[in-house]
Amino acid sequence: MTVEKIRRLLLIPSPRQWKKGTQPTKQTAVGYFAGIIALGITIFSVIPKSPPPPTVQAYDLSSERRAEFLEILRIPQETGLASLRVGCIAWSETSCIAAGEFLRLFSEAGWKISGNQVYKMEPSLPERGISVVTRNDDKPRLSEPPPHLGTWAVMSKSSSIITMALKYMDNPVHFSSDPGLEDNTLGIYFGPDTPAIASMTSDQRSIRRPLMDLLKAGILIEQGCLSPPVDRCLAQLKSWSTTVESYLADGKLGQSPINAWAATSTDPKVFSRETIEKQQNLLIGLFLGLN
Numbered sequence: 256m257t258v259e260k261i262r263r264l265l266l267i268p269s270p271r272q273w274k275k276g277t278q279p280t281k282q283t284a285v286g287y288f289a290g291i292i293a294l295g296i297t298i299f300s301v302i303p304k305s306p307p308p309p310t311v312q313a314y315d316l317s318s319e320r321r322a323e324f325l326e327i328l329r330i331p332q333e334t335g336l337a338s339l340r341v342g343c344i345a346w347s348e349t350s351c352i353a354a355g356e357f358l359r360l361f362s363e364a365g366w367k368i369s370g371n372q373v374y375k376m377e378p379s380l381p382e383r384g385i386s387v388v389t390r391n392d393d394k395p396r397l398s399e400p401p402p403h404l405g406t407w408a409v410m411s412k413s414s415s416i417i418t419m420a421l422k423y424m425d426n427p428v429h430f431s432s433d434p435g436l437e438d439n440t441l442g443i444y445f446g447p448d449t450p451a452i453a454s455m456t457s458d459q460r461s462i463r464r465p466l467m468d469l470l471k472a473g474i475l476i477e478q479g480c481l482s483p484p485v486d487r488c489l490a491q492l493k494s495w496s497t498t499v500e501s502y503l504a505d506g507k508l509g510q511s512p513i514n515a516w517a518a519t520s521t522d523p524k525v526f527s528r529e530t531i532e533k534q535q536n537l538l539i540g541l542f543l544g545l546n
Contacts (some may be wrong), residue, residue, distance in 0.1 A: 283417045285465075306516070311451040313384050313426045314353035315520040320424070327420045328364035336442040338367040340388075345375040347447050354445040356530070361443070369440055374443065376477035383449040384427040387414045388442030391432040412474055413441045415539045420546055422543070424458060425451040462507050474534055480526045488526060493540065496520075499534070500535055503504050512541055 270279070318325065332337060341358045344352035354373040362368050389411065414430075421428045427449055433442050455463070476495055480488035503513050515537055523531045 283469070288542070292352045303451060311425070312448050313451050314349070314356070314445075314448045315451070316356050316360065317432075324360060324420065324424055325364055327423055327464075328361065328417070330365045330367070330416070330471060331475050332365055333478055336474070337411065337439045338369045338437075340369040340374065340436060340440050340442045341372075342374040342376045342442060344381055344442040345377055346353065349448050350373065350445040354443075355450060357443070357445070378431075378444070378446075379432075382429045382431075382446045384429065385421060386429040386431045386434045386442070386444040386446065387418055387421075388436065388444055389414060390434060390436040394500055410539070411441065412470075412535065416467070416470065417441070417443065419470075419539070422454045423464070423467070425453045425456045426512050427452050459544075463542045465502055466538050469495075470535055470538045470542075471503065472498075473531060473538070477528065477531050477535075480528070480531075485526055489524065491509075492526065492531070496534070499538070508541055512537070 269504065311320075339358075340363055341354050342359070343354040345351075351373060358368055362371075371422050390526075405518055420426055431442075431444070436442055472495055476488065476491045499517060505518055506513070516534070518536065519534050521528055
């Protein structure tokens with residue numbers, strides 16, 4: 256259909272007709288066009304719109320989300336990572352139910368659970384969502400900050416892995432300390448549920464996801480290097496380092512991580528725990544966007 260036919264169909268006057276038209280005729284035409292516009296707006300406003308996607312809650316462990324959580328939290332038993340003390344707020348039934356569901360998830364993923372139960376607590380400053388809690392014996396002796404600034408917390412490898420998993424799954428995470436925790440025990444404390452909040456884009460998620468597996472592999476190799484024979488350990492360490500170099504080489508994380516990794520290189524015939532810990536911390540920092 257040509258423009259001219261559309262004009263005639265809609266009774267739109269041509270420039271010549273408009274020029275010759277009287278004032279009342281022009282006013283009638285303007286009113287007609289205004290009516291058409293109003294009709295269009297009305298029709299558009301009543302057209303059913305797609306409902307917004309439902310808000311995902313932090314404690315949602317539906318089948319697909321649970322399977323992904325399980326995959327990224329899974330650890331080998333030989334890593335020597337901390338046991339988990341799972342707790343909830345005594346007056347929040349939802350937090351305790353969520354704590355129980357996550358306890359089963361952590362256990363299935365290979366984490367040791369202190370007491371094999373959920374502990375009910377009365378925290379002085381309750382938080383919504385999950386808090387990763389350490390004893391903090393080794394934290395710098397600094398003055399305790401006021402409540403609005405949070406709490407000093409030392410990031411162990413165990414707390415780093417769980418923090419990375421929570422952030423990957425868009426779960427808000429808080430940090431706190433508990434002097435009552437036992438040796439080599441990490442607290443995972445649950446408050447009232449809260450909406451999940453994306454902390455990284457989908458591209459960042461896909462780029463950083465391999466860092467979690469590389470970190471776990473490095474921790475496992477480090478644990479194996481603590482006892483003889485060392486030759487096998489060094490071979491695994493060299494292979495792991497080469498894998499990390501290949502991952503960084505594509506430059507998706509920039510040139511700085513490549514340079515930083517190269518700076519940690521050491522004699523491949525000598526195991527250095529200090530070196531491998533620096534390399535692991537580099538991977539953690541890259542995932543969390545700290546480097």
